[in-house]
Amino acid sequence: MIALGINYSQMHDSSACIVRDGELLFAVAEERISRVKHDARFPQLAIQACLDFAKISAADVDEVCFGWQPIGRLYRHDLKLYAGGRWPLDYLNFTNSTRYFLSMWHQESGSAPFRRLFGPCKARMRFVDHHLAHALSAYGYSGFDDSAIVIMDGRGAWEATSIWHGRNGRLDHVQTINWPDSLGFFYARFTEFLGFTPNSDEWKVMGLAPYGKPGVDLSQFIDVNANPPRVHYGELMTGGNSLSKMIAALGPVRVPESDISDHHKDVAFAAQDACEHAMMSIVKLALQKTGSRNLCLAGGVALNSKANGKIAASGLAEKLFVQPAASDDGVALGAALAPYLDSNGKLPSKPMRHGYWGPCFDDGAIESALKTYKIEHNRLSDPTGTAAQLLSSGKIIGWFQGRMEFGPRALGSRSILADPRDPEMNAKVNNAVKFREWWRPFAPSFKKEAAPEYLVSAFDSPFMILTAQVRPDKRSVIPSVTHVDGSARPQTVERDVNPLYYRLIDEFGKITGVPVVMNTSFNLRGEAIVHTPTDAIRTFFSSGMDALIMGNFLVEK
Numbered sequence: 001m002i003a004l005g006i007n008y009s010q011m012h013d014s015s016a017c018i019v020r021d022g023e024l025l026f027a028v029a030e031e032r033i034s035r036v037k038h039d040a041r042f043p044q045l046a047i048q049a050c051l052d053f054a055k056i057s058a059a060d061v062d063e064v065c066f067g068w069q070p071i072g073r074l075y076r077h078d079l080k081l082y083a084g085g086r087w088p089l090d091y092l093n094f095t096n097s098t099r100y101f102l103s104m105w106h107q108e109s110g111s112a113p114f115r116r117l118f119g120p121c122k123a124r125m126r127f128v129d130h131h132l133a134h135a136l137s138a139y140g141y142s143g144f145d146d147s148a149i150v151i152m153d154g155r156g157a158w159e160a161t162s163i164w165h166g167r168n169g170r171l172d173h174v175q176t177i178n179w180p181d182s183l184g185f186f187y188a189r190f191t192e193f194l195g196f197t198p199n200s201d202e203w204k205v206m207g208l209a210p211y212g213k214p215g216v217d218l219s220q221f222i223d224v225n226a227n228p229p230r231v232h233y234g235e236l237m238t239g240g241n242s243l244s245k246m247i248a249a250l251g252p253v254r255v256p257e258s259d260i261s262d263h264h265k266d267v268a269f270a271a272q273d274a275c276e277h278a279m280m281s282i283v284k285l286a287l288q289k290t291g292s293r294n295l296c297l298a299g300g301v302a303l304n305s306k307a308n309g310k311i312a313a314s315g316l317a318e319k320l321f322v323q324p325a326a327s328d329d330g331v332a333l334g335a336a337l338a339p340y341l342d343s344n345g346k347l348p349s350k351p352m353r354h355g356y357w358g359p360c361f362d363d364g365a366i367e368s369a370l371k372t373y374k375i376e377h378n379r380l381s382d383p384t385g386t387a388a389q390l391l392s393s394g395k396i397i398g399w400f401q402g403r404m405e406f407g408p409r410a411l412g413s414r415s416i417l418a419d420p421r422d423p424e425m426n427a428k429v430n431n432a433v434k435f436r437e438w439w440r441p442f443a444p445s446f447k448k449e450a451a452p453e454y455l456v457s458a459f460d461s462p463f464m465i466l467t468a469q470v471r472p473d474k475r476s477v478i479p480s481v482t483h484v485d486g487s488a489r490p491q492t493v494e495r496d497v498n499p500l501y502y503r504l505i506d507e508f509g510k511i512t513g514v515p516v517v518m519n520t521s522f523n524l525r526g527e528a529i530v531h532t533p534t535d536a537i538r539t540f541f542s543s544g545m546d547a548l549i550m551g552n553f554l555v556e557k
């Protein structure tokens with residue numbers, strides 16, 4: 001069976017993947033190909049890339065699986081909220097709901113553009129409940145037999161948080177907390193209050209939080225002591241999409257790009273702290289209700305690596321799997337598994353050990369791009385040795401190798417790398433390459449065997465989706481990847497999973513005695529991670545990077 005998974009909601013992060021006989025073959029977010037960050041349009045390019053990779057046409061696909069319910073169910077939930085006075089019924093809100101409904105209804109929730117763009121096909125069009133698709137994207141790739149599954153996001157059709165129990169390849173629904181009692185909504189509102197883009201810049205709040213101190217009371221907005229925690233959404237959203245109650249309680253909204261005050265830091269601290277408490281409480285509830293010792297997480301809130309790290313370190317669960325594409329791009333992965341549950345069927349059990357599901361460009365394509373732009377380059381016999389030498393001499397390099405990552409993190413395929421031992425390297429990479437906020441930390445990639453020497457937990461962290469504390473005596477050894485609170489967001493690299501990247505870190509370790517490199521995504525601020533050699537070349541020459549290694553080719557400035 002060939003199943004095509006699709007995320008298309010017009011909200012954010014459209015994506016597609018292809019699963020053949022239960023095995024994930026390929027996945028890519030539309031933004032990487034279209035170059036529009038968080039692209040929410042119909043993922044035409046991503047679907048075509050899936051078909052091209054599998055060397056098939058749409059006529060060969062058996063199941064087209066969308067990770068959203070038919071749009072009518074979402075609109076009905078909105079109307080119920082308006083009718084019950086639970087959501088401000090004003091011109092802006094009602095117009096937005098109705099326009100969204102009509103647009104998706106006209107597109108038959110995505111099946112109409114699919115048929116129009118890819119022609120008539122035999123495939124069944126399937127619309128998977130959004131949180132079920134998230135749950136499948138976590139449990140279906142965890143490799144666990146028995147697990148509690150917690151989904152937390154901004155919103156599904158009606159869902160905001162849900163708990164599931166996976167057993168023996170099947171999923172049982174346990175509990176759902178409906179939108180707008182939503183932890184994702186809570187965090188998005190504070191992201192907006194702090195002058196950032198909601199549903200996009202939540203990382204910035206998380207990175208800023210450790211600079212703040214306790215003292216800001218958010219009990220007006222969330223009750224973290226309730227079981228499950230309750231979001232007081234009426235305080236976060238007043239008529240006309242206004243933040244007026246937040247402003248009354250916390251002062252003026254920060255103007256985007258303006259200076260960060262101590263008060264902003266303290267608000268970020270309080271929002272992150274509340275989110276961590278709420279997540280921990282929901283996880284406890286899920287483990288208690290399912291009686292399971294294992295835990296899977298997905299949904300946009302599960303990108304909160306700081307909270308994930310605390311959950312992992314708490315020992316509440318024996319094993320933890322966080323779907324690396326936890327946001328809506330990942331529902332394509334889950335939706336494509338839904339057909340396996342038909343007729344009381346079982347999910348295929350293929351644990352996900354890496355994130356390299358995207359397109360690949362061989363040396364021929366790379367050399368062709370370099371020649372097209374008349375860029376001087378050298379062919380390398382061993383890119384890892386050259387990269388390690390450059391890094392150890394303080395150079396910042398672009399590293400473009402193999403299949404592109406799926407999910408928000410660069411994991412050594414489309415990465416910018418630097419020396420983590422230099423305390424100034426954080427500022428150098430920020431100022432020369434990333435042009436991003438000073439407080440956002442960079443992450444380390446470790447040889448997996450070396451992680452326990454440097455970290456107190458997260459020794460198995462292939463996806464950079466949870467944080468750990470750096471051992472106090474090692475903080476000065478890798479200062480540029482240690483955050484102000486002593487934490488880091490590690491990637492542990494295994495020899496079998498990514499031999500090339502592993503070798504690079506190993507070579508760097510042989511030269512320096514520190515088998516760790518600084519790894520940040522290969523993109524400029526506000527842009528999607530690079531996809532093609534052309535994207536990489538353009539980004540390289542638009543930044544202060546010193547060298548670019550693509551495949552076996554080296555470009556230096």
Ligand SMILES: [Fe+2]
Binds near residue numbers: 153299300327
């Ligand atoms: Fe979602």
